[in-house]
Amino acid sequence: MNAGIVAYAAYLPRHRLTASDVAAARTGTPGGRGERRVAAFDEDALTMAVEAGRLVRRLGGTPASVVVSTTNPPYAGKNNASAAHAALALPDDVPAYDLGGSYRSVPGLLGTAAPGTLLLAADVTVGRPGGTDELDRGDAAAAVLLGPAEQAAVRVVERATVTEEFLDHWRAPGTPFANQWEERFAVERYLPLLDRVLARLTTASVDHVVISSPGPRTARTAAKRLAPYGPVRDLAGVGHAGAADPLVRLAATLDRAEPGQTILLLVLADGCDALVLRCTDRLPAARATPTVDRQLAAARPVRYLDYLAWRGLLDRAGPRRPDPAVASGPASARNSRWKFGLAASRCGSCDAVQAPPQRVCVRCGAVDGATPVPLSEAGASIRTFSVDRLAFSLNPPVVATVVDFDGGGRLEMELADPDPDRLRVGGRVRMVFRRRHASGGVHNYAWKASLEEETGD
Amino acid sequence: MTSRGLRDRVAIVGMGCTRFGERWESSAGDLLVDAATECLASAGVTGPDVDAYWLGTMDSGYAGLTLSTALKTDYRPVTRVENLCATGSEAFRNACYAVASGAYDVVMAVGVEKLKDSGFSGLVRRDPPDDGSAVESSAPAAFSYLVPAYAAAYGVDDATMREVLTHIAVKNHANGALNPRAQFRTPVSAETVNRAPLVAGALGVYDCSGVADGAAAALIVRAEDAHRYTDRPLYVKALAVASGRGDGALDDRVSFTSFPEVVRCAQDAYRQAGVTDPRNQISLAEVHDCFTPTELVLMEDLGFSERGQAWRDVLDGAFDRTGRLPVNVDGGLKAFGHPVGASGLRMLLECWLQMRGEAGRRQLDNPTLGLTHNLGGRPGKCVSFIGIVGSELS
Numbered sequence: 006m007n008a009g010i011v012a013y014a015a016y017l018p019r020h021r022l023t024a025s026d027v028a029a030a031r032t033g034t035p036g037g038r039g040e041r042r043v044a045a046f047d048e049d050a051l052t053m054a055v056e057a058g059r060l061v062r063r064l065g066g067t068p069a070s071v072v073v074s075t076t077n078p079p080y081a082g083k084n085n086a087s088a089a090h091a092a093l094a095l096p097d098d099v100p101a102y103d104l105g106g107s108y109r110s111v112p113g114l115l116g117t118a119a120p121g122t123l124l125l126a127a128d129v130t131v132g133r134p135g136g137t138d139e140l141d142r143g144d145a146a147a148a149v150l151l152g153p154a155e156q157a158a159v160r161v162v163e164r165a166t167v168t169e170e171f172l173d174h175w176r177a178p179g180t181p182f183a184n185q186w187e188e189r190f191a192v193e194r195y196l197p198l199l200d201r202v203l204a205r206l207t208t209a210s211v212d213h214v215v216i217s218s219p220g221p222r223t224a225r226t227a228a229k230r231l232a233p234y235g236p237v238r239d240l241a242g243v244g245h246a247g248a249a250d251p252l253v254r255l256a257a258t259l260d261r262a263e264p265g266q267t268i269l270l271l272v273l274a275d276g277c278d279a280l281v282l283r284c285t286d287r288l289p290a291a292r293a294t295p296t297v298d299r300q301l302a303a304a305r306p307v308r309y310l311d312y313l314a315w316r317g318l319l320d321r322a323g324p325r326r327p328d329p330a331v332a333s334g335p336a337s338a339r340n341s342r343w344k345f346g347l348a349a350s351r352c353g354s355c356d357a358v359q360a361p362p363q364r365v366c367v368r369c370g371a372v373d374g375a376t377p378v379p380l381s382e383a384g385a386s387i388r389t390f391s392v393d394r395l396a397f398s399l400n401p402p403v404v405a406t407v408v409d410f411d412g413g414g415r416l417e418m419e420l421a422d423p424d425p426d427r428l429r430v431g432g433r434v435r436m437v438f439r440r441r442h443a444s445g446g447v448h449n450y451a452w453k454a455s456l457e458e459e460t461g462d
Numbered sequence: 463m464t465s466r467g468l469r470d471r472v473a474i475v476g477m478g479c480t481r482f483g484e485r486w487e488s489s490a491g492d493l494l495v496d497a498a499t500e501c502l503a504s505a506g507v508t509g510p511d512v513d514a515y516w517l518g519t520m521d522s523g524y525a526g527l528t529l530s531t532a533l534k535t536d537y538r539p540v541t542r543v544e545n546l547c548a549t550g551s552e553a554f555r556n557a558c559y560a561v562a563s564g565a566y567d568v569v570m571a572v573g574v575e576k577l578k579d580s581g582f583s584g585l586v587r588r589d590p591p592d593d594g595s596a597v598e599s600s601a602p603a604a605f606s607y608l609v610p611a612y613a614a615a616y617g618v619d620d621a622t623m624r625e626v627l628t629h630i631a632v633k634n635h636a637n638g639a640l641n642p643r644a645q646f647r648t649p650v651s652a653e654t655v656n657r658a659p660l661v662a663g664a665l666g667v668y669d670c671s672g673v674a675d676g677a678a679a680a681l682i683v684r685a686e687d688a689h690r691y692t693d694r695p696l697y698v699k700a701l702a703v704a705s706g707r708g709d710g711a712l713d714d715r716v717s718f719t720s721f722p723e724v725v726r727c728a729q730d731a732y733r734q735a736g737v738t739d740p741r742n743q744i745s746l747a748e749v750h751d752c753f754t755p756t757e758l759v760l761m762e763d764l765g766f767s768e769r770g771q772a773w774r775d776v777l778d779g780a781f782d783r784t785g786r787l788p789v790n791v792d793g794g795l796k797a798f799g800h801p802v803g804a805s806g807l808r809m810l811l812e813c814w815l816q817m818r819g820e821a822g823r824r825q826l827d828n829p830t831l832g833l834t835h836n837l838g839g840r841p842g843k844c845v846s847f848i849g850i851v852g853s854e855l856s
Contacts, residue, residue, distance in 0.1 A: 325582050326583060326584070326600075329594075330594070331594075336591060339593070343593075344595045363712065367707055388714070389607040389610050390663070393599050393662045395584055395600035395661055395662055396662075405597055405599040414714060415712055415714040415716075417596070417599065417711065419599075429610075430611065441594065
């Protein structure tokens with residue numbers, strides 16, 4: 006990599022599934038250890054990639070290009086990165102591409118991407134219900150903005166890699182479940198690869214070792230082998246987050262690292278990649294908030310049956326209502342800045358903000374001449390609300406609100422990750438990018454409002 | 463704005479209305495035939511006497527053909543109109559204009575809706591394709607927005623709000639119980655209302671109007687011709703419609719404690735009719751109680767209560783059948799049911815029956831001026847209709 010990291014962020018969906026809750030649901034008796042992160046019913050790899058990208062974008066700077074990597078793309082054939090580009094409201098001359106769809110994509114991209122690349126990695130990963138890996142996998146996203154080495158907060162000191170073909174983990178396209186061979190086989194294959202990579206490095210000691218492997222036994226065995234290099238930083242509570250996993254773990258370690266410290270990042274997936282990184286004085290300014298630890302602390306439980314329904318593994322009875330309409334391609338294209346970028350209009354005559362954008366001002370009647378005003382980073386207050394038990398939702402009830410934006414403008418919005426007990430007139434919300442539903446194979450992405458955490462950052 | 467109105471220029475001389483309800487046995491065409499036939503008979507005329515028709519339906523058939531093929535009208539003009547839940551009133555309004563213009567002598571306004579063939583709960587509309595960005599909140603949710611907004615604006619606590627909404631539901635069900643055409647004919651207790659399953663926000667099942675099939679019709683002639691058909695015609699005093707700009711949905715200065723469309727519509731209607739003191743001049747009001755908080759807010763928007771005071775007036779029984787201004791004496795949308803295209807005409811039916819002394823056990827003491835209020839859309843973005851009819855020429 007001839008570039009370094011100038012900004013980074015991880016996004017963890019708010020919900021967590023615990024081994025104890027799964028055991029309680031399956032056997033009637035709670036017990037067991039471990040937990041994973043779970044994307045809400047209205048999150049997918051794209052929405053989480055956007056959320057991670059937003060965290061990095063708040064640190065400033067405009068990327069020269071965007072790449073999105075996931076093993077679980079919402080669309081095949083269609084470039085998912087274009088929707089991320091729209092949601093991040095990037096200029097149209099900033100290219101955006103889907104690149105890579107394996108657990109090994111991120112080390113490849115880190116090694117080859119040009120300065121200015123905004124790398125977004127996100128995944129929703131599903132193990133078979135009742136399988137050993139149901140809780141070993143996790144959902145998360147991460148974003149890194151690459152820049153010239155001299156501006157980097159994290160520089161690459163050296164890199165080594167080996168590639169090898171063997172079948173230890175895989176997923177057939179069109180099926181939800183990840184598969185793995187007996188993991189003792191994987192361990193036996195990976196350890197020699199690890200040794201070969203380590204032999205190619207000149208570095209013998211670092212301040213932090215970060216291991217990303219889809220196999221927990223592989224990761225544990227590798228950790229023992231790597232102990233002489235430095236303390237191995239585990240990340241409990243997330244699970245292996247697919248394509249995003251190396252970056253999520255790196256982000257968690259960077260959150261705690263200090264300028265001058267070094268990190269050995271090892272990715273064990275269909276080969277072995279090692280990156281030795283050094284943090285510079287710019288590290289504190291490259292750190293997005295909230296940190297990984299803070300997001301881990303903000304976890305909220307999800308019931309196992311809800312989790313199964315969210316992943317489409319349980320078909321639940323809903324209200325007697327028609328299925329939602331397919332979002333129209335031409336209408337979505339006309340309104341792309343609004344639908345994906347939440348850009349309202351500001352009247353050129355009286356400055357009234359209107360959402361969605363209006364050609365004729367509702368206050369002064371001026372026709373045209375309005376300018377776009379982005380609301381995605383604006384705060385807002387709830388003007389009124391309703392828990393809607395009749396509306397269609399994959400996760401009823403819908404919580405519908407009318408919100409007034411701080412800089413003006415009003416919009417009816419659905420609440421994401423709602424907590425009905427905290428609903429009140431005047432409650433504070435921020436904007437989040439979600440997938441409202443998929444109808445007829447078409448994903449309907451939409452901005453929702455999310456209640457601010459009462460304890461704030 | 464110029465709005466001259468039609469005060470005393472046209473009259474209703476016949477009406478018909480089916481029983482509202484889950485009419486599994488009847489098609490939209492059947493309901494049209496029933497309502498139109500009763501309407502013709504009440505005026506002592508036959509089909510060929512009718513020069514033109516206005517058909518109101520939101521979603522139960524396209525074009526005037528829905529009516530002409532059911533009734534086998536003799537190549538008469540039929541105009542199909544739609545204005546969401548105010549559709550029936552819109553058919554009536556435009557039919558009145560046709561007579562007032564002199565283009566026709568005898569016209570019929572008919573409204574129909576067949577909702578219960580869809581298999582869905584609540585109202586279902588065939589909306590045009592869009593970008594999918596708008597929240598798909600249900601109608602009860604949209605109207606339940608009024609509750610927290612009203613409570614916060616006027617400092618009414620949750621328990622009192624519940625009591626107010628329950629009073630409205632109990633009142634309208636009690637009225638509907640006296641109405642042989644109503645969908646729900648069993649009085650409900652406050653306890654039943656309060657314990658009902660929640661639908662949206664504070665609204666339980668008994669805060670929501672009945673989803674019904676039904677049809678209603680009115681025969682309209684010039685005022686000077688009215689006594690050829692009946693001794694007791696109803697004269698049209700005002701017809702007002704205000705179509706909203708979406709202020710409430712867009713403008714953060716607008717509250718969710720009022721329908722600006724209704725306020726503007728009422729100003730126009732009262733001016734047309736020469737009504738200066740609605741609380742005392744109007745004998746009865748049929749208002750759009752699609753959900754209980756709608757009726758609460760309408761009492762203020764229509765000038766029946768001071769701002770922020772309707773909740774007290776409701777609790778005091780001001781709008782009960784025996785109160786100072788009876789509201790929804792026929793049971794309203796709440797208990798009579800809400801077959802969308804028919805509802806506006808159904809409201810007129812109660813004015814017709816009451817002012818002719820034909821309202822049976824619901825009969826009020828000598829009413830002379832009736833108001834119908836019909837609303838299409840939802841808080842923030844709606845169309846409001848107000849009609850005023852009277853038993854005497856002024």
